[in-house]
Amino acid sequence: MEIALGVHSLGQRRGGRVHAFLLDDGHDLTVIDTLFDTDGARILSAISRLGHTPRDLKQIVLTHGHRSHLGGLAALKRLTGATVSAHGWEADIIAGECKAQPVTWVLTRPVRTWWPTYPFQLGVNLGFGKHPACPIDRAITDGDAIGPLQVIHAPGHSPGHLAFYWPERRALFAGDAIVTWPTVAPGWPAFNLNPTQHRASLNRLAGLDVSVIGVGHGEPIVQGAAEQLQTLARAAAGS
Ligand SMILES: [Zn+2]
Ligand SMILES: [Zn+2]
Secondary structure (H helix, E strand, C coil): CEEECCEEEEECCHHHHEEEEEEECCCCEEEECCCCCCCCHHHHHHHHHCCCCHHHEEEEECCCCCHHHHCCHHHHHHHHCCEEEECHHHHHHHCCCCCCCCCCCCCCCCHHHHHHHHHHHHHHHHCCCCCCCCCCCEECCCCCEECCEEEEECCCCCCCCEEEEEHHHCEEECHHHCECCCCCECCCHHHCCCHHHHHHHHHHHCCCCCCEEECCECCCECCCHHHHHHHHHHHHHHC
């Protein structure tokens, strides 16, 4: 699904309705995150549907080091030769040298809303089903530019969590700072490692001029994105 010019949303049911974004800036292709499956096939077939070859993928940028977003990384790196970039604080997890930080074991209330995310709490705490490890090529941080994107350090969900902004498209890629599955929220509450940082990150993202928001879990926000972003920042501030 093309949610803005050259912004293609790719999702799958596994990994918590995880989403990745394939960007075509008219020159090169960039992908944000790599979905859950370890073969990268959904992303490769999207590249070919756009009339491109795997070698046209120049950048793989990662929002953070959680399993759902890293599945296809090693395969895509091998098949495309793209440069892999992430925040340096997530690099050891992505490279398979250590586990992601544990989260609470407690089930978030209301339970009827949040129970679908509980397997991911168990998964991150127990280290289930590791992703195929892949070292990053480049450590990026706030203020860097990569492909068409501005890099925004948006910690809270994890220390090196990044958001990305494509100003010409007014497109924000919020990673797991915002979710629309199982409900629209400023992230999965149980995964909010540092609530103070998370609030500050949401507040900062709310200052951007947006028309679409790609999120880590659930469908992108394509209607009333600016208003929803303000509402989510207020919700984070009140939580
Ligand atoms: Zn995450
Ligand atoms: Zn996630």
